[in-house]
Amino acid sequence: MDVGNPLHLLFELNGALLDGSGSGDHLTRALEILGRGMDLPRALVSLVDQRSGRLGIAASRGLSDRERDVLDGAGGDSMARNVVTSGEALTLPRLGDSPVFARRIAAANDSTIADRAFVCVPIESAVGVVGALGAELLPCDAQTLAAHTELLTTAASMIAWSVRPARGDADERQRLLEENRRLKDELKERFRPDNIVGNARPMREVFDLIGRVSASAATVMIRGESGVGKELVAQAIHWNSPRAQGPFVCVNCAALPKDLLESELFGHEKGAFTGALARRRGRFEIAAGGTLFLDEVGDFPPATQVLFLRFLQERVFERVGGNETIRADVRIITATNRNLEELVKSGNFREDLYWRLNVYPIHVPPLRERSTDIPLLAEHFAQASAERAGTTVKRLTPGAVELLTSYPWPGNVRELENAMERAVIESPDGVLRAQHLPPTLQSADASDPTTHGRTGTLADAVTRLERDLITETLRQTRGNRAAAARRLAITERQMGLRVERYSIDWRAFRRGADA
Incomplete structure (x- = not known):
């Protein structure tokens, strides 16, 4: 819930x-x-x-x-x-x-x-x-x-x-x-494109498209895999548009039974069907003067597609069981992770509706195509999770960052957020290490080319842990390799060999790294 x-x-x-x-x-x-x-x-x-x-x-x-x-x-x-x-x-x-x-x-x-x-x-x-x-x-x-x-x-x-x-x-x-x-100003600030985490080139292109389309009234279709943040893009468009004074109403079409979707969108009159105990306004009426975001629009049943097409053409509709024609001034933003072009070819999605919706497409890239953003997003989600839990996060270790950036993230940003929430819970001292991340990250399929050669073997896990421990101990001793060796119960020669093997810049910790 x-x-x-x-x-x-x-x-x-x-x-x-x-x-x-x-x-x-x-x-x-x-x-x-x-x-x-x-x-x-x-x-x-x-x-x-x-x-x-x-x-x-x-x-x-x-x-x-x-x-x-x-x-x-x-x-x-x-x-x-x-x-x-x-x-x-x-x-x-x-x-x-x-x-x-x-x-x-x-x-x-x-x-x-x-x-x-x-x-x-x-x-x-x-x-x-x-x-x-x-x-x-x-x-x-x-x-x-x-x-x-x-x-x-x-x-x-x-x-x-x-x-x-x-x-x-x-x-x-x-x-x-x-x-x-006050609430409106806070929402506009939160969903300002500059505040959406990401510096990778594909995301900069998304921010540019948001800036261009926000000021217009054009219908927008947001494409992308599940969990990439399509609703976040829709909210950024709304809160940076002239319609920011109006409501932003979100409907997950895939979460609603097909026989209730029409009533949810267009409303119903009392007695229109069993259980309709009173007149109910639909989402089109509720979103009047603002923006209606329809997520997973590819799941629309054929009958609802016809009614939706009529609204896009004439901006009018009737409630289920009613005769009154209602006009609503609503901006439409849709999103889908499905291949609408294939659905059109197979006859499961109306071609005329497709062209009405695909006025201004925006593609949100999957997380694996913006891997340089992963450390930024991981830190952002870790801090947010810690704040909710009333704890603090000091940092992510290099081993954790390496593991995060080498994983293919099939669940995209949503999966990363869940992974960081788990890591915050698992970490006893606020330092997020590789072993605090979910097991799925540590046993990714070695045959997947997106794992960049990581095999997920025991030897690799031990190597990541050893590098983590050495890096963290050098940080705590401010780059003093002798002190770090004593803490880890190894010789100074062994410490030197491992620092060279893992290309650890121990001098950086002497230049003011926080212990």
Whole structure:
């Protein structure tokens, strides 16, 4: 259950709250954003009526009309009442362990519900606790639960402005506008092409294309293998375009069942199909005024291709089960790791749609074609992982760098990020060595020409470890070979031979290398 980009999620939530006055519709929109961004099966906002003091449901996601009526009739959700009374957040790592949820779990006849977590946080304004934001979460560990609780607490504070008395609205709205501008500036800075890690020539060409196309409204198709960072390129285009004031909405088409993709993109009317309990806006409506990023567009089923082509031609669509024609001003950016040309030849992808999408293609190179960027990316991911874990990273040893640069990286940047996260966990002292990297890196197929001759034998592993130890010890002794030899329990002659064998510049450590 990965939130993905919490900053972007909060920015989108803030924008939705600014669009309205805190009515039920806008609170429903807020829950829709949180639910989509955090994969929340169910969520609700409960508010205290200022006159009666009664707690009631103001907005919900994933609850049927009957469930809402039952909760409202009982004076709101019991968990929410406890949170409003105490003013403190409540977390349940597992619903099945709580007797409060036992009846609902039994009635649902779905064993997976018992493994979900639950979080309820107070909605607190200057006048006190005025409500609660509750949500069911997919099964997660304690660290993820804590991170999601923190994110929901932030969301609750942003929602609070909309339920304050009218006299406070002007001040709160101004505060929220300032927060919106701050988040927007931070996102624009984060996704500035200069801040995307990479100096290799293929990436410089990508940065150049981003700079050219950002200012236009052209449809962009981003090509590249899985894990190369296509979404990062799409976000860089959006946040450096005139549409940066609008939303950036991402849809992973491959992750959605084909029979739900049309509803997800175009929305649906109440009763359009079984389970359509209320009208729902699609991603095209949500992205109005901004950018819609469609990842894995090659997975579009034929029926959806027809509807998508119509939108690209006329910029209009209808919700599933509806007759109203809706116009949306949306910039389209697509991405795929599939060979669309072959799909067109085989009849699985419409040729006219292909040409509509392929207006401005950008190819993101695989990591093996930008190997000079690997040390930079590895250090970047290591520092980011250490920051999340509350630890520090001192450096990567030469042996680790050699191993990283010789591996073919079939999973590209995403695999490298995971590898560095593991290395940070494995390292006891903040120095990332070859042995801290995943076993897959240390047993790469010797027949692969991209491994640059590394055989992955025991002898090679011992050689890398020996070079690592000697280099690290020379660094610690500031290039004093005699002291390094004593630490490693070898003779000075043996140290000299190994320094020469591995071409280690021991003098560099005397010139101020950090011990």
